[in-house]
Amino acid sequence: MPSFGNGRRVAIIAGVRTPFARSGTTLKDYTAIDLGKLAVAELVQRTNIDGALVDLLVYGTVLPSVMAPNIAREVALLPHFPRTLQAFTVGRACASANQAITDAADQIALGHADIAIAGGAESLTQVPILHSRRMSDVLVAASKAKSLSQRLAAFATLRPRDFVPITPAIAEPSTGETMGQSADKMAKINGISRESQDRFALRSHRLAAVGTADGRLTAEIAPVPIPPQYASMMSTDNGIRTDSTFEQLSALKPVFDRLYGTVTAGNASPLTDGASAVLLMSEDRARALGYTPIACIKSYAYAAVDPGEQLLQAPVLAAPVALQRAGLTLRDMDLVDMHEAFAAQVLSNIQGLASPAWAARAGFSHATGDIDESRLNVMGGSLSIGHPFGATGGRIVTTLANELSRRGGQFAMLTVCAAGGMGHAMILERV
Numbered sequence: 001m002p003s004f005g006n007g008r009r010v011a012i013i014a015g016v017r018t019p020f021a022r023s024g025t026t027l028k029d030y031t032a033i034d035l036g037k038l039a040v041a042e043l044v045q046r047t048n049i050d051g052a053l054v055d056l057l058v059y060g061t062v063l064p065s066v067m068a069p070n071i072a073r074e075v076a077l078l079p080h081f082p083r084t085l086q087a088f089t090v091g092r093a094c095a096s097a098n099q100a101i102t103d104a105a106d107q108i109a110l111g112h113a114d115i116a117i118a119g120g121a122e123s124l125t126q127v128p129i130l131h132s133r134r135m136s137d138v139l140v141a142a143s144k145a146k147s148l149s150q151r152l153a154a155f156a157t158l159r160p161r162d163f164v165p166i167t168p169a170i171a172e173p174s175t176g177e178t179m180g181q182s183a184d185k186m187a188k189i190n191g192i193s194r195e196s197q198d199r200f201a202l203r204s205h206r207l208a209a210v211g212t213a214d215g216r217l218t219a220e221i222a223p224v225p226i227p228p229q230y231a232s233m234m235s236t237d238n239g240i241r242t243d244s245t246f247e248q249l250s251a252l253k254p255v256f257d258r259l260y261g262t263v264t265a266g267n268a269s270p271l272t273d274g275a276s277a278v279l280l281m282s283e284d285r286a287r288a289l290g291y292t293p294i295a296c297i298k299s300y301a302y303a304a305v306d307p308g309e310q311l312l313q314a315p316v317l318a319a320p321v322a323l324q325r326a327g328l329t330l331r332d333m334d335l336v337d338m339h340e341a342f343a344a345q346v347l348s349n350i351q352g353l354a355s356p357a358w359a360a361r362a363g364f365s366h367a368t369g370d371i372d373e374s375r376l377n378v379m380g381g382s383l384s385i386g387h388p389f390g391a392t393g394g395r396i397v398t399t400l401a402n403e404l405s406r407r408g409g410q411f412a413m414l415t416v417c418a419a420g421g422m423g424h425a426m427i428l429e430r431v
């Protein structure tokens with residue numbers, strides 16, 4: 001299978017993100033578009049890239065604004081760019097920023113672009129809330145009424161239940177199962193204990209706290225002024241618990257399957273607001289402009305499972321394909337970053353990667369391999385840092401590329417699970 005790039009290597013120049021905030025807290029007054037603009041503006045300033053040189057902006061979001069569904073174009077209208085910067089929005093659930101990055105990388109590899117910005121944003125505070133179907137019908141009928149009495153007659157048909165708003169559920173449209181229920185189900189199928197989930201969540205908080213305190217995570221964050229006064233700045237993630245203990249985590253009640261479940265608020269990623277942005281260039285253009293790439297994209301893959309099966313297990317199918325496309329094995333990876341939607345999901349994914357049966361499903365005769373814990377999520381992950389759906393992929397690519405460079409390693413792999421039973425894997429190479 002050909003390796004990604006066809007001779008035009010795609011370089012990661014820099015990445016930046018807003019702080020990630022638990023939804024309904026510090027960033028609650030920012031829309032996803034505002035957050036995206038903050039991240040992209042900071043990326044432009046930090047890299048000193050001339051906005052007129054950017055060929056393309058690709059952005060991901062999972063719950064787009066009904067009023068401005070193409071978030072990418074809204075972000076591209078920042079004063080840092082000419083109004084001619086074309087931009088499009090992509091959606092692949094929790095892997096949306098990854099999709100933005102691979103779409104931008106494809107355009108560069110094809111020779112259709114030399115310089116692109118990709119990333120994503122999400123406000124899980126400002127989610128669209130809909131009227132009921134009946135209420136919508138009545139509002140339309142009332143708007144077409146030719147007299148006050150006709151309008152009143154339309155409203156008179158409303159019943160109390162018609163006023164109940166509809167909020168987007170984090171559930172599969174095809175099965176009705178929520179993400180949390182899926183994680184609980186995966187824990188049961190794969191025998192992932194409550195204790196191992198809580199220990200993994202604790203590890204995530206501890207490592208993210210270290211990465212924040214020593215400045216490695218903080219360096220990737222664009223400080224954001226806090227509304228409504230805008231007098232102080234938020235410069236670190238507010239979900240990381242430096243004081244969390246195993247005893248506290250063990251005491252939390254299961255939230256999704258209250259009777260027999262093991263998934264709690266402590267071992268699930270929290271609902272989060274935030275945005276990320278990554279600057280990509282063809283390697284030749286980067287060198288010509290005097291930029292030193294942090295890493296190159298060596299390969300990537302996407303895969304899917306039946307959403308009714310193990311919803312968050314598809315990274316296990318994507319990883320061996322991405323590795324094969326790179327001509328590498330899991331043992332060659334100096335670092336691995338697996339998106340932490342739920343501790344039960346990461347632990348199931350690790351188990352799946354070590355399983356010949358899962359490898360066979362991806363078309364391979366040997367298991368992908370064992371994950372060396374000392375190389376895994378070395379600065380925590382979404383369980384502690386938070387998970388603004390559309391933005392997370394940009395955070396992972398940035399942190400992984402920076403850490404690979406700091407450690408002087410050569411290769412790194414990231415994986416992301418996503419709603420719809422989808423999974424993503426990407427291999428980075430330090431250059």
Ligand SMILES: CC(C)(COP(=O)(O)OP(=O)(O)OC[C@H]1O[C@@H](n2cnc3c(N)ncnc32)[C@H](O)[C@@H]1OP(=O)(O)O)[C@@H](O)C(=O)NCCC(=O)NCCS
Nearest residue numbers: 094170179180241244248249264265266268269270271341
């Ligand atoms: C799990 C979920 C329902 C919890 O929401 P919540 O109840 O608002 O969560 P909270 O932050 O209020 O936490 C609940 C309690 O757990 C405690 N808690 C959470 N994490 C903790 C930790 N690491 N250590 C100690 N206590 C913790 C909180 O302090 C809180 O305690 P309190 O009730 O005494 O204040 C929500 O985060 C969720 O839906 N997550 C999953 C999102 C999802 O599906 N993502 C898709 C992934 S792809």
